[in-house]
Amino acid sequence: MDCAEEVAILRREIGPIAGGDANLAFDILRGKMTVLPSGLSISPQSVIQAVGRTGMRAEAWADEMPAVDTDFWQRRGRTTLTAISGLFLVLGFLVHAVSSGGFLRALGSEGMGPLSSVPLLSRLCYAVGIAAGVRYVLPKAWSAVKSLRPDMNFLMTLAVAGAIGIGEWFEAATVAFLFAVSLALESWSVGRARRAVEALMATAPPSVRVRDENGSEREISPSDVLIGQRFVVRPGERIALDGNVLQGKSDVSQAPITGESLPVFKEKGSPVFAGTVNGAGSLEVEATKLAGNTTLAQIIRMVGEGQSRRAPTEQWVDRFARIYTPAILAAAVLVAIVPPLATDQSWADWFYRALVLLVIGCPCALVISTPVSIVAALASAAGHGVLVKGGAHLEDAARLRALALDKTGTLTVGKPEVVSVVPLNGHSERELLETIGALELPSGHPLALAVVSYVRSRGIAPQPADHFQDVSGKGATASLNGKQYWLGSHRFLEERGQETAEVHAQLEALSNSGRTVVVVGNEEHVCGFIALADSLRPRVQAVLNAIRAYGIEHIVMLTGDNQGTAERIGNEAGISEVRAELLPGDKVDAIDELVRQYGYVAMVGDGINDAPAMGRATLAIAMGAAGSDTAIEAADVALMSDDLGKVAWLIGHSRRSVSIIRQNVTLALAVKGIFVALTFLGHAALWTAIAADAGVSLVVIFNALRLLKTGRL
Numbered sequence: 001m002d003c004a005e006e007v008a009i010l011r012r013e014i015g016p017i018a019g020g021d022a023n024l025a026f027d028i029l030r031g032k033m034t035v036l037p038s039g040l041s042i043s044p045q046s047v048i049q050a051v052g053r054t055g056m057r058a059e060a061w062a063d064e065m066p067a068v069d070t071d072f073w074q075r076r077g078r079t080t081l082t083a084i085s086g087l088f089l090v091l092g093f094l095v096h097a098v099s100s101g102g103f104l105r106a107l108g109s110e111g112m113g114p115l116s117s118v119p120l121l122s123r124l125c126y127a128v129g130i131a132a133g134v135r136y137v138l139p140k141a142w143s144a145v146k147s148l149r150p151d152m153n154f155l156m157t158l159a160v161a162g163a164i165g166i167g168e169w170f171e172a173a174t175v176a177f178l179f180a181v182s183l184a185l186e187s188w189s190v191g192r193a194r195r196a197v198e199a200l201m202a203t204a205p206p207s208v209r210v211r212d213e214n215g216s217e218r219e220i221s222p223s224d225v226l227i228g229q230r231f232v233v234r235p236g237e238r239i240a241l242d243g244n245v246l247q248g249k250s251d252v253s254q255a256p257i258t259g260e261s262l263p264v265f266k267e268k269g270s271p272v273f274a275g276t277v278n279g280a281g282s283l284e285v286e287a288t289k290l291a292g293n294t295t296l297a298q299i300i301r302m303v304g305e306g307q308s309r310r311a312p313t314e315q316w317v318d319r320f321a322r323i324y325t326p327a328i329l330a331a332a333v334l335v336a337i338v339p340p341l342a343t344d345q346s347w348a349d350w351f352y353r354a355l356v357l358l359v360i361g362c363p364c365a366l367v368i369s370t371p372v373s374i375v376a377a378l379a380s381a382a383g384h385g386v387l388v389k390g391g392a393h394l395e396d397a398a399r400l401r402a403l404a405l406d407k408t409g410t411l412t413v414g415k416p417e418v419v420s421v422v423p424l425n426g427h428s429e430r431e432l433l434e435t436i437g438a439l440e441l442p443s444g445h446p447l448a449l450a451v452v453s454y455v456r457s458r459g460i461a462p463q464p465a466d467h468f469q470d471v472s473g474k475g476a477t478a479s480l481n482g483k484q485y486w487l488g489s490h491r492f493l494e495e496r497g498q499e500t501a502e503v504h505a506q507l508e509a510l511s512n513s514g515r516t517v518v519v520v521g522n523e524e525h526v527c528g529f530i531a532l533a534d535s536l537r538p539r540v541q542a543v544l545n546a547i548r549a550y551g552i553e554h555i556v557m558l559t560g561d562n563q564g565t566a567e568r569i570g571n572e573a574g575i576s577e578v579r580a581e582l583l584p585g586d587k588v589d590a591i592d593e594l595v596r597q598y599g600y601v602a603m604v605g606d607g608i609n610d611a612p613a614m615g616r617a618t619l620a621i622a623m624g625a626a627g628s629d630t631a632i633e634a635a636d637v638a639l640m641s642d643d644l645g646k647v648a649w650l651i652g653h654s655r656r657s658v659s660i661i662r663q664n665v666t667l668a669l670a671v672k673g674i675f676v677a678l679t680f681l682g683h684a685a686l687w688t689a690i691a692a693d694a695g696v697s698l699v700v701i702f703n704a705l706r707l708l709k710t711g712r713l
Helices: 004-018 044-052 072-100 103-107 120-133 138-147 152-165 169-201 295-306 312-343 347-360 364-383 391-398 407-411 429-440 446-457 490-496 501-512 540-549 563-573 584-598 608-616 629-634 645-681 686-709
Strands: 024-027 032-035 208-211 217-220 230-233 243-247 250-253 264-266 283-287 386-388 402-406 412-423 466-471 475-480 483-488 516-522 526-536 554-558 577-579 601-605 619-623 637-639
Touching (some): 004 024, 004 032, 072 169, 152 169, 152 312, 152 347, 312 347, 364 386, 364 686, 386 645, 407 412, 407 554, 407 601, 412 446, 429 483, 429 516, 490 501, 501 516, 526 563, 540 554, 540 645, 563 577, 584 601, 584 608, 608 619, 637 645, 645 686
Parallel strands (some): 402 554, 619 637
Antiparallel strands (some): 208 217, 243 283, 386 637, 466 475
């Protein structure tokens, strides 16, 4: 299965027994058709038999089977037969030219109509060329006849048979060869996109070095590794499974998964992905996902599934072709019959023109113009760490007029960082950090982890405090060097009655500017406080400016955080509209309002609370690397890195893809229109018509494949 026309044939044949073609999904890259569950009872054998009736062959899918057939004839059969068709076309023409006294006589002095004579040896050569050229066309043409649904395979077969019938052996062989070339080109173009995805599949190593409890190591298949097992990754090796680092430090190249150009530093607790490349350090990793569920496996699966979700343009082309092909067939019949009957003109002349109309009317270039572009665009996006779950979503991204962004984890890093340290009442900054580090050390709260990390970064090794006690929702108490200390929020300070007017004013100012404050004190006074904030992601302003440059009219931040924090982040990011303190339902209402106003709206988020709003947006984009599984599942697009710049890249890539699709469709229709006019005027020949069609097919294919080389932002 290499092309959209074959998919259309399978939909017509398998759809009725599967309960409708909506129950069929196709992965052109891996030649895979999936019959989705329905109320009908259907066996694999009945599906295989139904596929056989179309002239194609099928076998039951197994996850371990190769993505591409290993049999030579299955891999090279089309190319071999196309080469044979071309070879015997040339041999037949040369024999004909020698026998008839020149190349012009072999071509036919009139350029149209039956030749006076074709030598027997030339006919035999032409016949072999024709047979090789139509080998893959005839079974599908016969299927079209039986189903009374003419397609391009039927049109080509009819044109070849008609040319033979009027003695145009050279024309017939040329049509068969050039049509075979166009089909081979389409198969090759899909192969290019297929190899782009297979390059991802090949990034996962075939074995993994697991470490037992006693410390011994052995190599096994990644599919045999269970969640929780430990495996070792040596310097320079590819990582076989998703997991978390238990021991070791190293820089890891994540380009195959996230599209990041620079290696990412990994240490204890850091996540790693299957298919990424370890740097100079050795790592011991705990597996967190089975081989079939790794991020790499999900990428490959999503790219395959994405092709079954057809873009609006692709659906339009399919509908157009269903009407267009019978119309061309009817027009050819009228051209062959009406003029000779009405004007007493030559039947052979108009029959020949009807054959030319059949050839140029073949919708091959038109039909392949969209799916090849979509497949190339999806494969390219996956290579850049952007998973688009279907052609429809690719086109939606090109139509966006408004963008809604979550704050935490999307615009910001999602982790609090210390931004200021304020010692009070005679305490030095080092004393305050030693005290707060000791009190926060036992806690696993994100704020505590950020404080301890900052303390250590200043060269201070905090010592655990004694008698640590958590005060639920407020703070904690502990003793240090025999003295009682406490830490907590502004509210905890107020409850203890140790707040002064000056401290109150400072804390209120920090709170209003979006800072979170941790206050430290003892029984006598306030020792000081530390302010923390979630920092903006790098290059956010530049990214948002790039998004606006693509014509996005409105950008809004939607967050459940407090108004002060939201406004600070909005100001830093350059976002004028900020909606804060929103519940998940409020975000849904905000998205509904934007959709009513702008039509095409994208929602970018990373958390469970973003999923409802993402589901209501025209396009849902998940920050995949750190995002929740719920958000990724609800998304139409998953960004495999925490780089907001991928959103701008996606919009540009989508618009370029849609532009190329429109170019291809317009070119295919324009060339057909020109040759239809030339046919009626008597200035087109069979071989020029098929050469034009094959040429347009070649142009649209190479134009589409330009999407595989789309650059980075």
